[in-house]
Amino acid sequence: MTTEQLYNELNYVNHSREKRLFYANLVIANPDLIPRLLDILFMVDDKLSPRAAWVLEFLCSQDIEPIIPYLDNFTLNFHKVHLDSAVRPVAKICEALATHYTSKTSHIIQTALTETHKERIIENCFDYMITDGKVASKAYSMTTLFMLGKTVNWVHPELKIILERDFHIQSAAFKARARIILKKINKKKR
Template identity: 55%
Template sequence: MSLEEFYDELNYVDASRENRLKYAQMILNDMSLFPKLIDVMFRVDDKISCRASWVFEFVCDHYVYAIVPYLDTFCNHIKKVHLDSAVRPVAKVCSFIAQEYNSKQPNTIKKVLKPKHTELMIEACFDWLIGDQKIAAKAYAMDTLFLLGKDYPWVHPELVQILEQDFQTQSAGYKVRAKRILKKIKN
């Protein structure tokens, strides 16, 4: 399938879980489509990039290691993602990566994730956290910053400061997640 054909196919992706899962399964069955998915996802001013992001999240949820060969591309471009419905799935994938990186079990992510990758994810997550993002993206950013911050002594104090500073003005969902993260940091 050419990039143009794949791009046209992404027009049929909708927000339903079943539909996103169907397209994720299509990619998982033909991983040659994965770099095309990433290409479309990072066309950040195109509404189809949101649909690509939804599918990307589902692919990574089922097989996070699909991203391994594309970590440079992913990390170098995540900061450019700005459409609300694309930021949330990208932030969630950052959270998946951080979870694997902090797993007690040896895995591929631990072997290949370099400081440049984690630093770019940390930077993007702080931007999402202090920016005008919706709660879901901020929640995934908090999780990622908590996990990756274990290797960067400056991250947790910055995270605590932002969470405490923004606490009173944020939504109930934000407050619940912030309390949980603050509690984890203090322990």
């Protein structure tokens, strides 16, 4: 399938779990589509960019390993994504990477995710935290930052500052997640 053919297929992707799962499984079965999917995701002003993000998010939730060969491309370019409906799945993919990276059970992401990848993810998640974006991307980002902050010592103090500063001006959903993260950061200090 060419990039153009995949682009046309993405017209059929919608918010339904069924459609996103169908196309995620299509890409899992054909991993050579991942770079094409990333190309479409990084057409950041295109209406199908979010749909590519939805499929990539579902792919990563099903099986994160296929993205490993493309971590350089993903982490180098994901900061360009700006449409809210594409930012949320990108933030969720970052959270999935951080979850596998910090897992107590051995996972291939622990060796595949380089310091450069982590730096890019941390930088991008902090950007999501301080910009006017949707609360979902902020929630995924604060969780990602908390997890990666276990291995990068300056992250937790910076995250704590942002959470405490923004706590009173954010939504109830932000406050709920922030309370959990702040409790974990404070507990870690003891």
